[in-house]
Amino acid sequence: MAGTVAVLKTSPVHVGGQLDESRAYFHRLFWTFPPCIEAFHHCKPLISIDGTHLYGKYGETLLIAIAQDGNSNILPVAFALVEGENAESWSFFISHLREHVTSQPGLLVISNRHNGIKAALEAPDGGWLPPSAYRAFCIRYVAANFAFTFKGKDARRLLVNATYAKTEVEFHYWFDILRSEDLAMCDWANRIEYSLWTQHCDEGRRFGHMTTNISECVNSILKGVRNVPVCSLVKATYGRLAELFVRKGREAEAQMGTGQQFSQHLVKCIEANLKTARCFTVTMYDRDNSEFTVAETTPTGSFSLGSYRVLLASQTCDCGYFQALHFPCPHALACCAYSRLTWEPYVHQVYRLSSVFSVYRMGFTPPIPEGFWPPYDGPIVIPDPNKRRAREGRSRSTRIRTNMDEADPNRPKRCGLCQQPGHTRRSCPQLGGAEHTRGHD
Incomplete structure (x- = not known):
């Protein structure tokens, strides 16, 4: 070609x-x-x-x-x-x-x-x-290296939660819990530059890919x-x-x-954000720069879930989702509905169906x-x-095994031919005849 x-x-x-x-x-x-x-x-x-x-x-x-x-x-x-x-x-x-x-x-x-x-x-x-x-x-490799030094799934989970945090406040919440477990864990993590492994410091470059x-x-x-x-x-x-x-x-x-304008992936995310079972109270502070505050409460209004600043012009929200994923979060969608604005201009170009079509x-x-x-x-x-x-012997694996390689000990072994439990490839009934007899011998 x-x-x-x-x-x-x-x-x-x-x-x-x-x-x-x-x-x-x-x-x-x-x-x-x-x-x-x-x-x-x-x-x-x-x-x-x-x-x-x-x-x-x-x-x-x-x-x-x-x-x-x-x-x-x-x-x-x-x-x-x-x-x-x-x-x-x-x-x-x-x-x-x-x-x-x-x-x-x-x-x-x-x-x-x-x-x-x-x-x-x-x-x-x-x-x-x-x-x-x-x-x-x-992050999977960072967490595997961390778990190699510090044993225990709870500590690893705290590190991963801190890694996926989209705001600095959320990051420090999980990091403080990790610090209370063992100060040495935080010292280990602090030796790696935050922009390399945390989502809240990546300036939106990851698009959610960790x-x-x-x-x-x-x-x-x-x-x-x-x-x-x-x-x-x-x-x-x-x-x-x-x-x-x-x-x-x-x-x-x-x-x-x-007639769709956006990819199916984006449409599903927007629909999920629109169907969220929360109540928003929007207050506009600057019409020209589209600055808002969004107070979030439970559907009954009995419990406050926090208040967020939304700047549609700069496509940012205090929740961090808007700038991390590059499409409107539920708070930004609430601001668009309040101002009778369409949310389409605040979506990154890569999510448009015309861009997806241009890929292929x-x-x-x-x-x-x-x-x-x-x-x-x-x-x-x-x-x-x-x-x-080497012609003889099985080559030695150099793969660094992680939790994704761990097999379930309670899972029954299955035949390599028919995929049914209770027997192996050598004694599989599908072999039949002399081969089946030799398998039992």
Whole structure:
């Protein structure tokens, strides 16, 4: 496909101490496709990066950059096949990602706390330093590191609650409880800059995304092709992205045909805010600048839930939801109803259905058959035998296990063939005949 970006890095081959110029070892590969590059301009201004190990003959790692559109659909935008997660490989991936895909200023990168990612993002000439770009940590990894030092689910829950707090008052409420549990916990958290792991200090750049879970979703989708050769892996990403663009493009087009202006995700959020079972008393203080106070009470009016300042002009509310999620919170909707204003102008452009449709507007074209490729004049790229996995034994897992990897001990084991409890694959009744007999033997 014209416009496809593929950056291949090789290493020299030496035979008997002499350089073999006719061959080269495969080292690293970065690739992305034109529809992905164009689509990212209409997605949320953030990107999630993560790596996943491959299961083939060679110990390679697949690095992925994931974006999300205004309808909460995840979209892989770039890939890299490298020797492992280290400073050099992450620098290779992130530098080409910035050069070819994420050239917009002010982007947010969500990742784990890997030292290789840190070194690549903090490079002076990498283009990832503020104000060109900002970094944020995945809260799941922060909480896992915290739990490794301080045992107990209650302490971890308090840290996560403080992390998700959208206002400074709410953050200090949970942080003070954590301080009363153990002062050392607060000292541990204070060693990390607040803008990297708290929502109330991110200035709305996260759009509510606190983890790299969208990357984990793509990892599961690619699980079936993580043991195939390089060429098949690249073809798989091309084919599955082409299918994704067709399906999501048709969905967005069908929604636009109904006359809707905003994505289904936003419409559901607004409807939920409008149906909230609370009573609001709105007072206007400045008509020109649209400044209000909203007193919130229970439906019976017997209990006050607080008072909030709402500034529609600057799209802020004391509850923090307006500036964090970039669409009106219940208090802002109450102010719009009080002033007979429509809430549509206070929604971020990314949530508009026209933006979602633009994400998938540029489709993929059928790949050119290999017989019609132009002639290649260069060394033959071969796999590096030094990177081949050991033939015997199961490879040791380097994954850092978290609470999401913990299995339920009370869950019954199921057969790998029929998924029914009470027996295993070896004794499965579906095998039948001699195979079933051998399974019992």
